[in-house]
Amino acid sequence: MRRLIAGNWKMNGLISSQAEIEALKGLTGGATCDIVVCPPFTLIDRAVEAVKGSNLVIGAQDCHAQSSGAxxxxxxxxxxxxxxxxxxxxxxxERRVLNGEDDEIVMGKALAAHRAGLISIVCVGETRHERDEARALEVVGEQLRGSVPEGATSRHLVIAYEPVWAIGTGLVPTSEQIEEVHAAIRQMLKERLGDDGHLVKILYGGSVKASNAAVIFGLRNVDGALVGGASLKASEFAGIISAAV
Structure with missing residues (x-):
């Protein structure tokens, strides 16, 4: 399966940050994986223009469930x-916790994304407390069932497993923990989508950087990464992309 590496800039980036996207174009010209950069809304228009003719594509960090309105x-x-x-x-x-988004809200947004022809990267993951209580698989399963809409297919769905306690902390689950959750997600997708569940990409996210990317990409059922802070600098992000080849 062709790997997918997605960079989530979160609430970071000014017009001057466009230079990082330009630099990334020069550093990833021969990459054999799919590469997505998700800048803040204010930079999307410029970013789309900047990546034309390259192997980079632009994503967004959120959308509303409705197509228009008040x-x-x-x-x-x-x-x-x-x-x-x-x-x-x-x-x-961060949106589930800080903005109070539950699975029903996420599913509504996924339906909207599919309606508009976008590919959804649906995030799931447990907190440290839930992990310590040995509830990681239960929590991830509930989020997956509640957030992925009926009719989803591998053409417009990607799942990102991001243990909440590893995001931006420098902490990374053990290889065994990552493989356990990814295997469970794969099984759930097969049960939900049939044979097409084999084709849905499952990304790992949570303190991914150039120094640990190769190990993570070598794990079973890891089809790429959702990268946070390390995607803000072209040189670091390019190192992660190189590890995916």
Whole structure:
């Protein structure tokens, strides 16, 4: 399966940060994996123009469930598609926790993304407390069942496993822990989608960097990565992409 490496810039980046995307184009010209950069909404239009003719594509960090209407401050999936966006991150733990998004909200957004022709990167993952209580597989299973809509297929769905306690902390689960959760996700996808469940990419996210990427990509059922802080600098992100080859 062709790997997917997605960079989530979160609430980082000014117009001057466009230089990092330009630099990344020069560093990843021969990459054999799919590469997505998800900048803040303010930079998407410029980023789409910047990556034309390259192997980079642009994603977004969220969308609204409705296509239009009285939703001040929100962005619809159709608006993103209109700009040339290809992917959208949904259900990131920061939005689940800080914005109160539950599985039903995430599923509504996934339906909207599919309606607009976008590929959803649906995030799931347990907290440290849930991990310590040996509930990681239970929590991830509940999120997966509640967030992935009926009719989903590998053409417009990616799953990202991001243990909440590893995001931005420098902590990384053991290889055995990552493989256990990814194997469980794969089994759930096969039960839900049949044979097509084999084809859905499952990304790992949580303190991925150039120094540990090769080990992570060598694990079973790890089809790529959702990268946070390390995607902000082209040189570091390119190192992760190189490890995926």
């Amino acid at each position: 939703h001040t401050g929100e962005i619809s999936a159709e608006m993103l598609a209109d700009l040339g966006v290809r992917y959208v991150i949904l259900g990131h733990s």
